[in-house]
Amino acid sequence: MTGTGALRSIAVVGASLAGLAAVRALRGQGYDGEIVAIGAERHEPYDRPPLSKDFLTGRCAAADLALGDPDEDLAVDWRLGATAVRLDAHDRGITLADGTEIRADAVVLATGARARQLPGTGGLAGVHTLRTLDDAVALRADLAAAERLVVIGAGFIGAEVASSARSLGLDVTVVEALPVPLAGPLGVEMGTVCAGLHADHGVRLLTGTGVARLLGSERVTAVELADGTLLPADVVVVGVGAQPNVEWLAGSGLELAGGVVTDAAGATKLPGVVATGDCAVSFSPYTRRVTRTEHWTHAHEQPAAAVATLLGGTVDNPRREYAPAPYFWSDQYGVRIQFAGHRTDGDAVRIIEGHPDDRSFLALYERDGQFVAALAMNQPKLFTRWRRQLRVPAAAPALMTPGVSA
Amino acid sequence: MTHPVCPLSAIPPGEAYRWAVEPPVAIFHTEDGQVFAIDDTCTHQDASLADGWLEGCEVECPLHASKFDLRTGRVDAPPAKRPVRTHAVEVVDGVVHVTLSTEAPNLPPGPAVADSALTDGAK
Ligand SMILES: Cc1cc2nc3c(=O)[nH]c(=O)nc-3n(C[C@H](O)[C@H](O)[C@H](O)COP(=O)(O)OP(=O)(O)OC[C@H]3O[C@@H](n4cnc5c(N)ncnc54)[C@H](O)[C@@H]3O)c2cc1C
Ligand code: FES
Numbered sequence: 001m002t003g004t005g006a007l008r009s010i011a012v013v014g015a016s017l018a019g020l021a022a023v024r025a026l027r028g029q030g031y032d033g034e035i036v037a038i039g040a041e042r043h044e045p046y047d048r049p050p051l052s053k054d055f056l057t058g059r060c061a062a063a064d065l066a067l068g069d070p071d072e073d074l075a076v077d078w079r080l081g082a083t084a085v086r087l088d089a090h091d092r093g094i095t096l097a098d099g100t101e102i103r104a105d106a107v108v109l110a111t112g113a114r115a116r117q118l119p120g121t122g123g124l125a126g127v128h129t130l131r132t133l134d135d136a137v138a139l140r141a142d143l144a145a146a147e148r149l150v151v152i153g154a155g156f157i158g159a160e161v162a163s164s165a166r167s168l169g170l171d172v173t174v175v176e177a178l179p180v181p182l183a184g185p186l187g188v189e190m191g192t193v194c195a196g197l198h199a200d201h202g203v204r205l206l207t208g209t210g211v212a213r214l215l216g217s218e219r220v221t222a223v224e225l226a227d228g229t230l231l232p233a234d235v236v237v238v239g240v241g242a243q244p245n246v247e248w249l250a251g252s253g254l255e256l257a258g259g260v261v262t263d264a265a266g267a268t269k270l271p272g273v274v275a276t277g278d279c280a281v282s283f284s285p286y287t288r289r290v291t292r293t294e295h296w297t298h299a300h301e302q303p304a305a306a307v308a309t310l311l312g313g314t315v316d317n318p319r320r321e322y323a324p325a326p327y328f329w330s331d332q333y334g335v336r337i338q339f340a341g342h343r344t345d346g347d348a349v350r351i352i353e354g355h356p357d358d359r360s361f362l363a364l365y366e367r368d369g370q371f372v373a374a375l376a377m378n379q380p381k382l383f384t385r386w387r388r389q390l391r392v393p394a395a396a397p398a399l400m401t402p403g404v405s406a
Numbered sequence: 407m408t409h410p411v412c413p414l415s416a417i418p419p420g421e422a423y424r425w426a427v428e429p430p431v432a433i434f435h436t437e438d439g440q441v442f443a444i445d446d447t448c449t450h451q452d453a454s455l456a457d458g459w460l461e462g463c464e465v466e467c468p469l470h471a472s473k474f475d476l477r478t479g480r481v482d483a484p485p486a487k488r489p490v491r492t493h494a495v496e497v498v499d500g501v502v503h504v505t506l507s508t509e510a511p512n513l514p515p516g517p518a519v520a521d522s523a524l525t526d527g528a529k
Contacts (some may be wrong), residue, residue, distance in 0.1 A: 024484075047485070050451075059516035069487045297470065300485065329469060336469075380468040381457035388459065 007105045007311070008033045011094055013084045014110035014245070015039025017047070018277025018299040020067050022108045025307035035076045036102055038094065040111075042081035043133055044068055049296055053331050056160050057167055058140070062232040064134060084111075089253035089270050106310050109249070109260055109268075109275035113242035113294060115261040118152060120213065126220040127236045130157060139237065146234035147171055150223045152211055153194065154181035156330045158239030162203050163332040173204040173231050175223065176209060185339065189349050190363060190375050194337060200275035201333045202357070242294060244279045254260050259282055259292040264321035266306025274306040285292065287322040287342040288389075295328040325373075325390035335359050336380060340387040341373025353382055362386065408505045414441065414497050422465075424456040425504070429511050431493060432456035433502055434476055436463060442476035443493040443504045449512040450486040488512040 010026060012019045015037045015402045023035055023358050039045070046065040054060040079096070086095040087107065094102045115129035121164065126146075128139045139161075149165045151158045154176035162172045182191040198205040210226035214236060244259040255261040259281035265276040266282070266367035275282075277299035281292045293302075305322040313319030327340040347365040354361030354377075363383045376383035376389070409427075417423045417435040425431040430446035432455045440463070446454050453469035472486035479489040491512060495504040498519045 054451075054516050064515035067485065069484075071487075300470070337456070380453065383466040384457065384459050 007031065009104045010035050010106045010108065010310070011092075011102055011104035012037045012110060013076065013094065013278070014106040014112055014279065015041070015080060016045050016110065016277075016278075016299075017296065018112065018303050019108070020045040021300050022110055022276060022303035022307055023076055023297050023305040024072075025110075026311075027074055028304075029307055029311055031307075031311060033105075035074070036079060037076050038079045038082050038084050038102070040081070041084040041132060041134075043092045044080065045080070046133055048131070051133065052157050053164060054129055055136055056140055056143070056161065056164040057189070062137075065133065082229035083248075085248050087249055087252040087254075087273075089273075090186050091271075092272055101349070104179055106272040107274075108303070108306060108310065109273065109279060110277045110299075111245040111248075112278040112299075113244045115238070116241045117241050118211065118214075118238045118240060121236075121238060122221050124214055124216055125218055126216070126234060127214060127238065129238050133241065133403060139235070142235050143168060143170065143299060148233050149173070149235045149237065150175060150231050151237045151239055152223070153177075153239035153241070154198075154205060154207070155239055155241065156182070156328075158237065159194070159198070159332050160330060161237050161239060162198060166201050166333070167205050173206065173233075174198055175225065175231070176205065177210050178188055179208045181205070181207065185343065186375060187345075187347065187349060187365070193377075194332075196356075197333045197335060197359070242278070244281075244292060245399040246279055261290070261362065263305075264305075264323065265309045265319055266302065266322070267309050272310070276303045276306040284326070285321050288323050293326060295326060297321075297327045298392065325387065327387065335377050336338075338376045338380065338383045338387075339373065340383070340391050341365065341371075343373045347372060353379060408496075408503050410498075411502045411504050414500055414502050417441075417502070419459055420446055422456040422458075422460060424435045424454060427506070429513060430454070431455075431506070432465075433495065433504065433506060434460055434465065436460065436476075441495050441497055441502060443495045443502075444476060444479055445511050445513070447511075448472060448486060449488040449490050449514060450482075451514045452516070454506065457489065474499075506509075 012022050043069040084094050085097050085099040090105050092104050093105050097134035115131040121127050149170045149172045151162045151174045154174045162174050166172050180188045180191045181195045212224045212226050214220050215222040220236050254327050262275050262280050262282045264283045264285050266276050278294050283290050302322045305320050325341045330337045343365050347367045351363050360378040362379045363375045374386040411425050419435050420437050423433045432446035436441045444454050448467045450472050455465050457468045459466040464473050465472050470485050473483035474490045479492040491507050493507050496503045
């Protein structure tokens, strides 16, 4: 693969946040050849975060979720409702589910992730996961006629669904297998603070509790916990994480390890193929780890780096690593939670503003006397100032490059 | 109508002041001494631009980093699509005066989340 000039056609697989950002970056970085964007969902690219928040409560409508801008002319051949089922490494041919073959000089993989299911819960009405607009429409309709909701999993999406359902007047119970929700991303101390929001709003949180099974013949009637407790439920939401949509790439020659493995600039093992967003497992110069990041800002920003890699890294448009500190937000019970950086066990947490009991504070995480992450509740201004101070640690080791030269 | 809002000395250069009218207005005092007023609520979703990051004549939203030009309200970086409404500002005898625009504001979808109204429905 040589510079931009050699590329006449580029296929973007996955037409959501990262896919659209890749299309915009292609045009923004001067690529003027053909772009085919393939998306399994029949909807034009839309924004997922509101699905568990304002869309679920009815405060915004489907039209408000559009990511695209009608005034923007990206000259893209959109293939929506089309699922890619195979990628041929040799000629970068993509086969769609209906048998159509698409040949491209280069490919951007942006197939994201899907909700993980709880084994043995399929086919029972009233049981939902939440990843897509269609999921959200179905859940919203079901919640409208329900009184009791059980949410399985107290991660961010589970907590947001609980919050939204509570604001709609439902009786809500959240069941979490871990002793402390969100202890992974936030640590035990701050995970406990965030989990406290449920009790503030009259939502029961049961932690350290596994789910044995769901009861009901056609429609779910209750959740049975591992200790035998029965939680009556009209609706159950399973929020137990997401898994990457990469099975279709098996046999393509790409390295798959819980996602498509890339370096910090989006390059995969195959020349002319980059991966970005929730489907990519990338080396992060910031955390110095290879991780699959499942946050909006990453899927929004990282594609520009992957596209620069694809376009060949010219003097005007150099190859670049995506290196900023990870960032995400979550809105629960009217409280805005923001986190930036990377936490590991043993980090010290220091509150420098406000108090957790007031649900308004800023906490800094420190390691070896260095500031490594920040968490805020309802402190956007102060948080923004601290977030900007998070930089790639000075002694970052050389880039991990899985067999690709740029 | 022109309103006296606050003394300019109350807004250090590089900072912003959130004026609690309906809808709220953000008044920015740039590092090089200029003063601008725009609607405080981001046109994308619910965030206060006065909480954002000011650089030159541009503010970056604290939630998803949309950028707006303070002079024109134009979107310089997505996800926002619609410009933010601007208001005329004048500093008279050290006091910031704002003339509110009569154009319709570009508010984000849904009622602005100002308080616990969102969460108290269950009680
Ligand atoms: C309910 C919800 C709330 C969220 N809230 C927040 C939040 O508050 N803050 C935050 O930081 N992040 C949040 N996120 C995460 C954020 O939305 C994701 O990180 C982001 O959507 C990832 O974008 P993506 O384009 O990489 O993948 P996705 O959005 O998953 O899109 C991938 C697209 O590719 C399509 N696709 C998959 N396989 C194929 C195939 N074989 N062929 C063709 N198309 C295919 C899929 O159908 C999908 O449309 C939330 C996510 C959800 C679901
Ligand atoms: S709320 Fe301002 S960019 Fe999203």
